Amino acid sequence: MLAGAPAAPIAQGGPVIPHFERASDCIRENGQFCFGWFVDNFDRVFVPRLVEHIWLTLLAVGIGFVIAFTAALLAYTLDWFETPFVILAAFLYTIPSLAFFQLLVPITGLTVTSAEIALVSYTLLILFRNTLTGLREVPEDAQLAARAMGLTKGQILRRVELPLALPAIMAGIRIATVTTISLATVAAFIGVGGLGQPIFNAIQSGFKTQFIAAGILAVALALVADALLVALQRLLAPWLRARRA
Amino acid sequence: MNSSDSAHPTGPSASPDGPAAAVLAFHEATKIYPGRRTPAVSNLSLEVPAGEICVLIGPSGSGKTTAMQMVNRLITMTSGDVTIDERSITDLDETELRRGIGYVFQQIGLFPHMTTEDNIGTVPRLLGWSKERIRARAKELLELVGLDPDDDLRRYPAEFSGGQRQRIGVARAMAADQPLMLMDEPFGAVDPIARDRLQDDFLRLHHEVPKTVVFVTHDIDEAIKMGHRIAILRDGELVQYDTPDNILAEPANDFVADFVGADRGLKRLNVWRLGDLELGPAPDEPDGPTATAHTSLRDALSVMLVEGKDRLVVVDEDGRPTGTVALDSITRLIGPDEKAAAR
Numbered sequence: 001m002l003a004g005a006p007a008a009p010i011a012q013g014g015p016v017i018p019h020f021e022r023a024s025d026c027i028r029e030n031g032q033f034c035f036g037w038f039v040d041n042f043d044r045v046f047v048p049r050l051v052e053h054i055w056l057t058l059l060a061v062g063i064g065f066v067i068a069f070t071a072a073l074l075a076y077t078l079d080w081f082e083t084p085f086v087i088l089a090a091f092l093y094t095i096p097s098l099a100f101f102q103l104l105v106p107i108t109g110l111t112v113t114s115a116e117i118a119l120v121s122y123t124l125l126i127l128f129r130n131t132l133t134g135l136r137e138v139p140e141d142a143q144l145a146a147r148a149m150g151l152t153k154g155q156i157l158r159r160v161e162l163p164l165a166l167p168a169i170m171a172g173i174r175i176a177t178v179t180t181i182s183l184a185t186v187a188a189f190i191g192v193g194g195l196g197q198p199i200f201n202a203i204q205s206g207f208k209t210q211f212i213a214a215g216i217l218a219v220a221l222a223l224v225a226d227a228l229l230v231a232l233q234r235l236l237a238p239w240l241r242a243r244r245a
Numbered sequence: 246m247n248s249s250d251s252a253h254p255t256g257p258s259a260s261p262d263g264p265a266a267a268v269l270a271f272h273e274a275t276k277i278y279p280g281r282r283t284p285a286v287s288n289l290s291l292e293v294p295a296g297e298i299c300v301l302i303g304p305s306g307s308g309k310t311t312a313m314q315m316v317n318r319l320i321t322m323t324s325g326d327v328t329i330d331e332r333s334i335t336d337l338d339e340t341e342l343r344r345g346i347g348y349v350f351q352q353i354g355l356f357p358h359m360t361t362e363d364n365i366g367t368v369p370r371l372l373g374w375s376k377e378r379i380r381a382r383a384k385e386l387l388e389l390v391g392l393d394p395d396d397d398l399r400r401y402p403a404e405f406s407g408g409q410r411q412r413i414g415v416a417r418a419m420a421a422d423q424p425l426m427l428m429d430e431p432f433g434a435v436d437p438i439a440r441d442r443l444q445d446d447f448l449r450l451h452h453e454v455p456k457t458v459v460f461v462t463h464d465i466d467e468a469i470k471m472g473h474r475i476a477i478l479r480d481g482e483l484v485q486y487d488t489p490d491n492i493l494a495e496p497a498n499d500f501v502a503d504f505v506g507a508d509r510g511l512k513r514l515n516v517w518r519l520g521d522l523e524l525g526p527a528p529d530e531p532d533g534p535t536a537t538a539h540t541s542l543r544d545a546l547s548v549m550l551v552e553g554k555d556r557l558v559v560v561d562e563d564g565r566p567t568g569t570v571a572l573d574s575i576t577r578l579i580g581p582d583e584k585a586a587a588r
């Protein structure tokens with residue numbers, strides 16, 4: 001990893017690694033991971049980036065879900081709508097992330113908007129597919145029972161189809177969230193912060209601890225987010241754990 | 246006949262203003278599916294009196310399920326009419342019509358994400374019942390169908406066996422005290438022992454809470470057991486509509502005779518109980534084989550054959566003789582001069 005990179009900070013605009021005067025041996029030797037430095041600088045270097053990262057992710061998955069969910073409902077009633085939307089979402093999905101961010105800069109600038117357009121685009125395919133599949137896999141017998149009992153179309157959707165599609169929808173949200181957390185690190189390329197920023201900085205400076213710490217935080221964030229979503233699903237879908245005694 | 250004339254008692258929670266059972270009538274009801282030349286159901290006319298179970302039976306493709314689903318408009322009639330208490334189903338709003346008709350089918354269709362209480366409460370909730378009223382009704386119905394009114398209320402469908410689920414399905418179809426129930430091969434997916442119990446329990450339930458029931462099956466034994474009347478369909482046409490006994494005694498044609506089977510005489514013995522016969526004088530002490538008045542003639546005949554006797558003593562619940570029945574009175578019933586022996 002960056003074996004040839006200089007050990008001293010060379011980045012413009014002042015030293016990336018401050019407080020060299022009281023640096024530990026680990027820092028001076030640029031060790032793989034200096035735990036002491038990580039703890040000392042967690043609040044200053046990482047917390048703001050972590051908050052930005054969470055915000056970027058929430059916004060992307062939230063907006064992506066609203067778009068994909070609406071499109072899936074539309075495709076569920078209008079069959080012709082599925083193919084064009086899938087083609088669009090799949091096309092967006094194939095654009096390399098770095099190129100996507102760069103492409104948007106001339107249009108929307110070095111802004112969160114640019115980052116979100118790309119991040120939202122990447123969530124659409126999985127969220128759309130999973131929601132639509134979830135709706136289509138609602139057992140026919142449950143639908144027939146609902147119709148025969150005199151539920152209206154809207155009532156069937158709200159009371160039967162959507163709750164039963166929930167596991168598939170949640171599975172989509174979990175994948176989209178983990179993917180977005182990973183992709184959002186690349187968004188630092190256009191200067192919108194997030195955990196990608198300490199990684200980019202460390203690539204330039206060669207400071208291994210910062211590089212590894214930011215990477216570990218991104219992974220930890222993905223794991224925590226996934227665990228929270230699993231907990232949410234258990235809360236929303238208690239019937240999934242019901243089994244014959 | 247008006248449903249309010251019905252002699253049957255109303256259910257425990259029967260709404261005081263609503264009818265407990267409805268008269269259902271088909272008037273030349275016809276269904277032709279688009280692109281088909283022959284109708285799936287052709288000019289079907291029959292009336293089901295309030296509180297009776299009418300079994301629709303026939304080979305696959307005979308139109309029995311189509312005929313049933315025309316009643317709650319899951320299938321739209323091409324021509325003709327269906328009336329419930331002399332009111333055409335086409336005059337009613339579709340959802341309103343369906344909320345007034347219980348529907349049970351083989352796959353049950355319980356909502357997997359709802360507890361028993363919420364499943365049973367589906368239609369009452371649509372009708373705007375209060376939570377307390379729905380809970381009380383769900384408990385009452387669970388007890389009626391033989392499940393635990395407290396424990397089972399909060400369970401999910403996945404926690405029950407197939408037979409138990411079907412009981413919940415029946416309870417759900419009765420939740421709003423609907424005067425009419427449609428049952429499409431309701432017990433077809435459970436094992437024979439459970440099916441037998443479900444049939445017995447449903448008949449007991451129907452005796453307590455008599456609804457008008459349309460019951461579709463392809464099993465002639467089930468039809469004979471469950472039906473007050475049986476409608477035999479073939480290629481969308483009604484071939485015979487009569488009581489099980491009359492159909493077994495006098496099949497309208499070879500098709501019906503074939504359909505009910507060569508053992509229709511023995512099947513007919515299942516319809517009759519010893520208590521239905523005119524019994525001979527009771528002996529002071531039961532000598533030889535005995536049976537109660539509830540015993541079917543088929544079982545009684547079997548006992549006589551096994552014991553090698555041509556006479557059986559009929560006893561009451563305490564074992565006291567109430568009469569005798571002779572082998573030839575049974576054979577006379579199903580023999581050529583059956584009409585003379587009929588009740």
